[in-house]
Amino acid sequence: xxxxxxxxxxxxxxxxxxxxxxxxxxxxxxxxxxxxxxxxxxxxxxxxxxxxxxxxxxxxxxxxxxxxxxxxxxxxxxxxxxxxxxxxxxxxxxxxxxxxxxxxxxxxxxxxxxxxxxxxxxxxxxxxxxxxxxxxxxxxxxxxxxxxxxxxxxxxxxxxxxxxxxxxxxxxxxxxxxxxxxxxxxxxxxxxxxxxxxxxxxxxxxxxxxxxxxxxxxxxxxxxxxxxxxxxxxxxxxxxxxxxxxxxxxxxxxxxxxxxxxxxxxxxxxxxxxxxxxxxxxxxxxxxxxxxxxxxxxxxxxxxxxxxxxxxxxxxxxxxxxxxxxxxxxxxxxxxxxxxxxxx
Amino acid sequence: xxxxxxxxxxxxxxxxxxxxxxxxxxxxxxxxxxxxxxxxxxxxxxxxxxxxxxxxxxxxxxxxxxxxxxxxxxxxxxxxxxxxxxxxxxxxxxxxxxxxxxxxxxxxxxxxxxxxxxxxxxxxxxxxxxxxxxxxxxxxxxxxxxxxxxxxxxxxxxxxxxxxxxxxxxxxxxxxxxxxxxxxxxxxxxxxxxxxxxxxxxxxxxxxxxxxxxxxxxxxxxxxxxxxxxxxxxxxxxxxxxxxxxxxxxxxxxxxxxxxxxxxxxxxxxxxxxxxxxxxxxxxxxxxxxxxxxxxxxxxxxxxxxxxxxxxxxxxxxxxxxxxxxxxxxxxxxxxxxxxxxxxxx
Numbered sequence: 001x002x003x004x005x006x007x008x009x010x011x012x013x014x015x016x017x018x019x020x021x022x023x024x025x026x027x028x029x030x031x032x033x034x035x036x037x038x039x040x041x042x043x044x045x046x047x048x049x050x051x052x053x054x055x056x057x058x059x060x061x062x063x064x065x066x067x068x069x070x071x072x073x074x075x076x077x078x079x080x081x082x083x084x085x086x087x088x089x090x091x092x093x094x095x096x097x098x099x100x101x102x103x104x105x106x107x108x109x110x111x112x113x114x115x116x117x118x119x120x121x122x123x124x125x126x127x128x129x130x131x132x133x134x135x136x137x138x139x140x141x142x143x144x145x146x147x148x149x150x151x152x153x154x155x156x157x158x159x160x161x162x163x164x165x166x167x168x169x170x171x172x173x174x175x176x177x178x179x180x181x182x183x184x185x186x187x188x189x190x191x192x193x194x195x196x197x198x199x200x201x202x203x204x205x206x207x208x209x210x211x212x213x214x215x216x217x218x219x220x221x222x223x224x225x226x227x228x229x230x231x232x233x234x235x236x237x238x239x240x241x242x243x244x245x246x247x248x249x250x251x252x253x254x255x256x257x258x259x260x261x262x263x264x265x266x267x268x269x270x271x272x273x274x275x276x277x278x279x280x281x282x283x284x285x286x287x288x289x290x291x292x293x294x295x296x297x298x299x300x301x302x303x304x305x306x307x308x309x310x311x312x313x314x315x316x317x318x319x320x321x322x323x324x325x326x327x328x329x330x331x332x333x334x335x336x337x338x339x340x341x342x343x344x
Numbered sequence: 345x346x347x348x349x350x351x352x353x354x355x356x357x358x359x360x361x362x363x364x365x366x367x368x369x370x371x372x373x374x375x376x377x378x379x380x381x382x383x384x385x386x387x388x389x390x391x392x393x394x395x396x397x398x399x400x401x402x403x404x405x406x407x408x409x410x411x412x413x414x415x416x417x418x419x420x421x422x423x424x425x426x427x428x429x430x431x432x433x434x435x436x437x438x439x440x441x442x443x444x445x446x447x448x449x450x451x452x453x454x455x456x457x458x459x460x461x462x463x464x465x466x467x468x469x470x471x472x473x474x475x476x477x478x479x480x481x482x483x484x485x486x487x488x489x490x491x492x493x494x495x496x497x498x499x500x501x502x503x504x505x506x507x508x509x510x511x512x513x514x515x516x517x518x519x520x521x522x523x524x525x526x527x528x529x530x531x532x533x534x535x536x537x538x539x540x541x542x543x544x545x546x547x548x549x550x551x552x553x554x555x556x557x558x559x560x561x562x563x564x565x566x567x568x569x570x571x572x573x574x575x576x577x578x579x580x581x582x583x584x585x586x587x588x589x590x591x592x593x594x595x596x597x598x599x600x601x602x603x604x605x606x607x608x609x610x611x612x613x614x615x616x617x618x619x620x621x622x623x624x625x626x627x628x629x630x631x632x633x634x635x636x637x638x639x640x641x642x643x644x645x646x647x648x649x650x651x652x653x654x655x656x657x658x659x660x661x662x663x664x665x666x667x668x669x670x671x672x673x674x675x676x677x678x679x680x681x682x683x684x685x686x687x688x689x690x
Contacts, residue, residue: 084385095449149423198555229392239381258499259677321672328665335658
């Protein structure tokens with residue numbers, strides 16, 4: 001059962017909607033400069049424009065926000081996300097309750113002076129309807145405590161929600177999270193694939209409004225980068241291969257096969273480069289100096305070793321490996337013998 | 345020694361009954377393991393963040409059993425053993441976690457546990473005990489062994505093991521003497537059985553992967569094609585040598601035990617013979633025969649050394665050898681490739 005309910009009177013919703021409306025008009029004006037200034041003139045005049053303009057304002061706001069996401073200069077930290085977080089979010093979306101359109105949860109990670117690294121997350125049950133939103137905060141606190149036992153260095157740095165837009169409810173949830181963490185990040189993952197892509201966006205909130213009068217909240221977008229540990233990247237590479245098979249499954253390959261596949265990849269890349277060079281030679285493509293320099297580097301990277309030296313190096317290495325293999329086989333035979341003689 | 349996470353007997357009691365009535369316990373109930381991509385990523389992350397100091401990180405696997413394959417859909421990590429109250433922490437933590445996960449519709453059925461390993465050294469008494477208690481409570485449970493060092497060399501190394509039914513029998517009876525093991529006819533090769541793993545992703549995750557591939561700017565590092573091998577080989581061989589030394593000691597102990605036993609047998613025989621002789625002598629002289637003394641009290645048989653450790657060491661040595669052979673075969677391939685490259689350019 002949900003312990004804390006946030007009841008939202010409709011009037012407050014209207015206020016935020018108003019300021020959203022104001023903001024988006026203003027934002028359209030400053031789109032070229034990339035700054036956001038608090039609205040100076042349109043302060044208290046919009047009390048009449050309630051309900052009917054609300055839907056228009058939110059949709060307009062969304063469109064402009066997404067437009068701006070592409071071109072705006074970003075103020076605020078860079079958000080670095082690990083793939084495990086995104087996989088978790090998608091998984092919790094798939095397991096959502098009947099009737100819920102979106103899932104929310106807490107983001108955990110570490111902050112830096114200029115960046116925020118998101119390394120973990122967990123979903124939080126919540127109920128959402130037209131005019132109210134209820135989040136189980138007790139649960140969130142509990143889970144955070146449990147997670148802290150495992151990785152004490154992770155802190156709450158924000159929250160996520162699946163879905164395309166930022167709704168009014170998000171503002172409230174964001175407020176709750178700003179009590180938990182200084183300047184929380186809001187991450188949206190579009191699992192409904194509204195634009196044929198899974199848009200992953202991050203926002204940070206900032207105050208806006210006329211000081212002294214009602215203040216609203218604005219979400220400014222941030223750049224999102226994906227970071228991987230080395231081992232994570234290898235794991236993700238393996239997962240990528242499941243896309244190819246029709247049953248979406250993939251086994252783990254054995255030793256020599258892996259080397260073969262890695263060699264295959266390099267070979268592919270070499271053929272691409274070769275075809276590019278062919279094109280240049282036959283005049284189809286303009287030669288590019290920087291690419292030429294890279295190619296020179298590439299060819300020079302193969303070290304020039306005299307044949308005998310290389311032979312001797314190769315042979316000694318091969319001898320080492322063969323010796324180790326022989327020893328390993330010998331040991332295995334030995335313990336098998338020992339077994340037969342002693343135990344059985 | 346660190347023990348794995350404990351299975352929760354209360355929730356699992358009902359399942360055990362149904363499992364016992366369902367499949368026959370001697371057949372392998374699990375033929376294949378299906379893992380979600382999410383679990384793989386979580387295990388990798390857990391080791392990366394928390395495992396650099398101590399070598400072993402552990403956690404619990406959650407999922408469900410579908411016909412003859414085990415699906416693992418989620419997992420959560422276990423905190424490292426701290427100085428304060430260990431017992432209370434563990435069980436409490438587990439129960440809390442599973443209850444909370446149930447709220448968000450994550451499968452809360454305990455199906456196994458995972459552990460990271462260092463160069464393949466995981467065959468130990470602790471692992472055996474933990475896995476035994478798991479398999480005893482939950483028929484189909486497995487232990488996933490994740491090798492981060494091998495993974496960093498280029499390809500994910502994740503293996504799933506179960507105890508063979510024979511080993512389960514022995515552990516149940518706790519009879520580790522040489523006679524007991526001989527009766528069960530168990531060798532180090534049939535201690536653990538490996539279950540093939542298959543990775544499965546849902547469609548939505550596939551979309552996510554596509555997106556990641558387009559947007560991510562992390563370059564491929566191709567560690568798999570790295571030629572340097574001596575460091576890894578040295579360490580593996582060092583570990584192998586240590587184990588073989590252990591094994592030597594163990595064999596020595598067993599030999600002395602056998603020798604002692606046979607010596608004792610001889611002594612017993614001699615004693616009996618002398619007794620007989622004396623008795624016949626006395627009878628010929630007409631005196632009452634000496635009472636038969638209790639032989640077993642006089643000659644106490646020497647303590648038989650437990651053989652379980654030998655088995656474990658043998659299993660571990662075998663594992664090391666396997667790993668080394670895989671590694672060397674990979675490197676041989678790479679060396680031949682390098683030769684081809686040189687041949688081309690020169």
